[in-house]
Amino acid sequence: MTSILPLLLFVAVATVTPGGATTLATASGARFGFVRSIPLIFGIAMSLALLAAVAGLGLGGLLIALPSLQAAVKAIGSAYLLWLAWRIARSAPPVGGAGPARPITLAGGFVLLLLNPKSWAMTVSAAASFALLASNPNRLAMLLGASFGTAACLSLALWCALGVLLARLFRTPRHWRILNLAMGALLAASIIPAWR
Template identity: 80%
Template sequence: MTSILPLLLFAAVATVTPGGATTLATASGARFGFVPSIPLMLGIAIGLASLAAVAALGLGGLLLAVPSLQAAVKVLGSAYLLWLASRIARSGPPNAGDGLARPVTLVNGFLLLWLNPKGWAMTVGAAASFALLGGNPNHFAMLLGAAFGVAACASLALWCALGVLLARLLRTPRHWRMLNLAMGALLAASVIPTWR
């Protein structure tokens, strides 16, 4: 069991650090509350867990070996994140009826991770670094997927709860506008490391 601890620590740190998924969870918690944000968080966690399992099976290497496929993921992922960022940034208070009118769905949360180059880099890096933990590829895929899935659930719940807390502090439409602009800008900024 102690040999798994470095993997668990890596997954925890990788998922709790700010990025597109954590920013989206915070914005969703602030705008819609914790319970309505659960499908988004589950979609992201399932997406990350399945991405980690695929990376452990070696398919992540295909993405790294085929530059055109890597470029397509970057373009699609960046476009999706920028679209979400613009929707969040244009939102007013939750009852204003503008911007995001309802929470992001489980499917969209899943797609967010599969199109997120940070998610690919994180899981492919973990697959390469911890490959010796698995006795066989299937066991390693399950281990890596479980580690990232559980870590994502915990970190996204934390970020969403922070959003709920922020919502309690926001009193005026101007406060909401400032939060939504900040969340949109942070989500858009999460695209920058993808293109370095």
């Protein structure tokens, strides 16, 4: 077995770079605080771990072999993320009790990640690139699942903490509108790399 250091570096970079999940974690931290965002973080991390494990078991090969399936996954995921970006951009400031009172749940985070094209791309890429690190698909699935799940927890916690910090800086409804517009725009922009 060769070194897993390149895999760990890939996973760290893939999970910490801005994208749909990191944008949602930041927005949730800003709006609801760190503790109330933990279910979202765990839901996303568990879903990413599962997706990576399934990619290690062979889904990556299926998506590569069937471009139409890959295009359908991208289209559905992109449409959902654009709708979510619109909702974030249009959400009211939490000043005076306005805006949604509940953060995204664990199940909601789990489903959101499955609809994120970046997640599919990075887990399938990892399965293809690092397949030789394991002696069989089951071991590759465990290695990828553990790597992506752990890294996602850590990176999303950092992004959520950034959101908490931003919430301390934003005091007026105007500040919140700017943050919501920025988070919505970033979420929408996170879809672009999936279509290149």
